[in-house]
Amino acid sequence: MSFDASSARGDLILTRITKEYGDFKAVDDLTLTIPKGSFFALLGPSGCGKTTTLRMIAGLEEPTVGSIHLGETDITTTKPYQRPINTVFQNYALFPHLTIFENIAFGLRRRGIKDVDAAVNKVLNLVELPHLAGRKPTQLSGGQQQRIALARAIVNRPALLLLDEPLGALDLKLRRQMQIELKWIQKEVGLTFVHVTHDQEEAMTMADTIAVMNEGQIEQMGSPAELYDNPETAFVANFLGQSNLIKGTISGNDGDSIIADLYGQKISLPKKRSHAVDNSIYAGIRPEKFRISLLNTPVSGNVLSGGHIEDVSYIGVSTQYQVAMPWGQELIVFEQNDDGVAPFNKGDAVNISWEPIFTFALRGDEDVTAGSEVNPEVLDEE
Amino acid sequence: MSKKVVDATIPTIPMMARFQRWFGRNLIRVYMVLAFTYLFIPVAYTFAFSFNDSGKSNLIWKGFTLDNWKNPCGAPEVCTALANSIKIGLLATIFSTILGTMIAFAIGRHKFKGRSTSNLLIFLPMATPEIVLGASLLSLFLVFKINPGFWPTVVAHVMFCISFVVVTVKARIASLDPRLEQAAMDLYANEFQTFRRVTLPLVAPGIAGAALLAFSLSFDDFIITNFNSGTVSTFPKFVYTAAARGIPAQANVIGSGMFFLALAIVIAGQFVNRRKAR
Numbered sequence: 214m215s216f217d218a219s220s221a222r223g224d225l226i227l228t229r230i231t232k233e234y235g236d237f238k239a240v241d242d243l244t245l246t247i248p249k250g251s252f253f254a255l256l257g258p259s260g261c262g263k264t265t266t267l268r269m270i271a272g273l274e275e276p277t278v279g280s281i282h283l284g285e286t287d288i289t290t291t292k293p294y295q296r297p298i299n300t301v302f303q304n305y306a307l308f309p310h311l312t313i314f315e316n317i318a319f320g321l322r323r324r325g326i327k328d329v330d331a332a333v334n335k336v337l338n339l340v341e342l343p344h345l346a347g348r349k350p351t352q353l354s355g356g357q358q359q360r361i362a363l364a365r366a367i368v369n370r371p372a373l374l375l376l377d378e379p380l381g382a383l384d385l386k387l388r389r390q391m392q393i394e395l396k397w398i399q400k401e402v403g404l405t406f407v408h409v410t411h412d413q414e415e416a417m418t419m420a421d422t423i424a425v426m427n428e429g430q431i432e433q434m435g436s437p438a439e440l441y442d443n444p445e446t447a448f449v450a451n452f453l454g455q456s457n458l459i460k461g462t463i464s465g466n467d468g469d470s471i472i473a474d475l476y477g478q479k480i481s482l483p484k485k486r487s488h489a490v491d492n493s494i495y496a497g498i499r500p501e502k503f504r505i506s507l508l509n510t511p512v513s514g515n516v517l518s519g520g521h522i523e524d525v526s527y528i529g530v531s532t533q534y535q536v537a538m539p540w541g542q543e544l545i546v547f548e549q550n551d552d553g554v555a556p557f558n559k560g561d562a563v564n565i566s567w568e569p570i571f572t573f574a575l576r577g578d579e580d581v582t583a584g585s586e587v588n589p590e591v592l593d594e595e
Numbered sequence: 596m597s598k599k600v601v602d603a604t605i606p607t608i609p610m611m612a613r614f615q616r617w618f619g620r621n622l623i624r625v626y627m628v629l630a631f632t633y634l635f636i637p638v639a640y641t642f643a644f645s646f647n648d649s650g651k652s653n654l655i656w657k658g659f660t661l662d663n664w665k666n667p668c669g670a671p672e673v674c675t676a677l678a679n680s681i682k683i684g685l686l687a688t689i690f691s692t693i694l695g696t697m698i699a700f701a702i703g704r705h706k707f708k709g710r711s712t713s714n715l716l717i718f719l720p721m722a723t724p725e726i727v728l729g730a731s732l733l734s735l736f737l738v739f740k741i742n743p744g745f746w747p748t749v750v751a752h753v754m755f756c757i758s759f760v761v762v763t764v765k766a767r768i769a770s771l772d773p774r775l776e777q778a779a780m781d782l783y784a785n786e787f788q789t790f791r792r793v794t795l796p797l798v799a800p801g802i803a804g805a806a807l808l809a810f811s812l813s814f815d816d817f818i819i820t821n822f823n824s825g826t827v828s829t830f831p832k833f834v835y836t837a838a839a840r841g842i843p844a845q846a847n848v849i850g851s852g853m854f855f856l857a858l859a860i861v862i863a864g865q866f867v868n869r870r871k872a873r
Contacts, residue, residue: 219783273777293780306778310796319792320782365782 223284230279241429254420262429299366307350452584480515482572493577502571512566645847652841670843676833687752687813695760703768729822743825756809767801
């Protein structure tokens with residue numbers, strides 16, 4: 214059944230979506246609600262199913278199983294042109310035979326909107342390129358094309374705007390600038406943005422809510438801060454920034470805290486940050502939460518002693534240390550270069566300490582390398 | 596210390612070495628001039644002899660005249676033959692372009708059973724010797740009791756032009772980014788609007804090229820036409836027959852005219868493309 218759903222509005226609800234290509238499951242039993250008006254990011258490595266999910270929302274692919282609703286309206290099988298959803302394609306897909314003006318006017322003309330000129334000019338002003346209306350897409354720079362692609366989509370005032378790796382083709386500086394602009398435009402026009410990216414920094418900068426995808430499923434969903442501070446799986450802990458994951462066992466309780474034993478040294482962590490299912494855990498601490506101190510310096514909080522500085526790299530705002538622990542693991546520590554304390558030297562015997570609230574705990578049967586081997590900068594397209 | 600005179604003994608390069616250096620630098624230009632000479636001598640010859648005050652046989656230069664250009668239909672039957680060639684050419688172009696474009700879209704865009712086989716079979720008419728095609732088509736027409744003539748010739752021409760159209764248009768379709776059509780659908784264009792507003796305009800240069808190719812193939816064809824046209828005369832048939840008793844200078848006029856027409860179309864095409872790109 215297909216009908217015109219173009220007036221549908223509301224939250225986007227994906228219910229138990231599966232998409233198979235032959236034997237391969239690109240998306241596996243995915244359930245997801247994207248609230249109206251939010252800036253939502255689907256983040257994951259190449260081949261995690263995020264682009265397939267986006268294409269199903271756009272109507273360019275049909276799910277094998279499951280349903281897609283926009284508010285009350287079932288849009289699972291409606292054609293792309295019957296959905297109030299527009300896409301900013303990777304590499305933009307501007308029509309090369311049409312002028313910039315006609316590119317932007319394309320959607321308006323197809324819907325028979327009256328005042329095309331005013332609407333196009335308004336959106337050209339919004340993206341600050343009114344002087345390019347008469348040009349052809351090939352005469353524009355990458356950044357300009359990106360903005361026109363955005364203008365061509367938002368001029369239609371869709372219920373939902375999909376962005377498929379929209380900044381992937383731009384250089385770093387331009388990408389940073391466009392991240393800020395996109396965020397600003399989203400606030401300005403008040404549309405729901407769904408942004409697909411493999412770049413965790415991009416997702417964290419722009420999105421209100423991030424869903425981290427892996428192998429066709431959502432690993433975890435939440436605000437950037439939630440995901441970063443309280444990852445539920447090793448994949449999320451490693452894919453969003455870096456994590457030190459230390460094997461241990463839960464040895465007791467202390468009010469809202471859990472006491473854990475890491476290679477014979479006791480630490481505590483908040484109960485609400487434990488995702489363990491039994492006594493076996495991986496304790497996780499972000500490298501910038503660690504503090505390094507020499508053996509005779511008094512410290513508070515959780516302490517792991519017996520470390521040796523293995524390697525020191527100075528990187529401007531911070532110094533990165535690798536600290537060899539007695540059980541053979543190397544921990545990574547980022548120290549801000551702001552305290553005037555002389556940096557530690559290779560070979561120094563040190564203690565590592567941190568505030569207990571910065572600790573999270575993962576299941577002990579996790580693959581600690583999950584999400585860390587993929588280099589999101591290198592892998593570009595799915 | 597006296598001022599030292601700047602070294603005045605610049606060694607004079609021997610003549611031979613200088614020539615070699617010039618030749619090395621200009622080799623590509625020399626080659627180009629030679630290649631174009633080779634390509635265009637026949638055309639230049641044809642053009643020059645269209646001004647020959649020839650009388651019956653146009654083999655020896657007898658003096659300059661504009662009479663042939665003023666009266667291109669002067670030789671008996673030449674314009675009837677030309678008109679037939681143009682009619683057959685236009686009909687063959689229209690049908691083969693429409694059919695060939697549809698086949699190209701089917702093969703280029705859709706997955707169906709027998710796609711790769713069709714892809715291969717499409718090349719077959721191009722690979723088959725024309726003489727064989729012409730002869731078998733004639734026997735085919737005769738089996739069905741269809742006499743050779745105008746329409747059998749058109750049918751034969753459509754048949755061999757289709758392959759060339761398919762190959763040309765398919766190449767254009769292959770270079771078309773499918774995301775453009777997806778973008779059109781995403782922007783509220785239904786299937787037909789997407790085809791008309793995005794696909795067709797983008798494939799159009801390929802279709803136009805294919806049509807020009809089809810016309811020139813049809814206009815040019817002698818072998819297949821000779822078998823299937825019966826008493827209907829075409830321009831190549833006329834020239835061939837006339838060769839026995841001397842080709843009239845009007846044939847040169849028409850030949851030159853066709854050449855300049857083709858040249859004009861190519862230049863106009865380039866001009867339009869350049870304007871579009873701006």
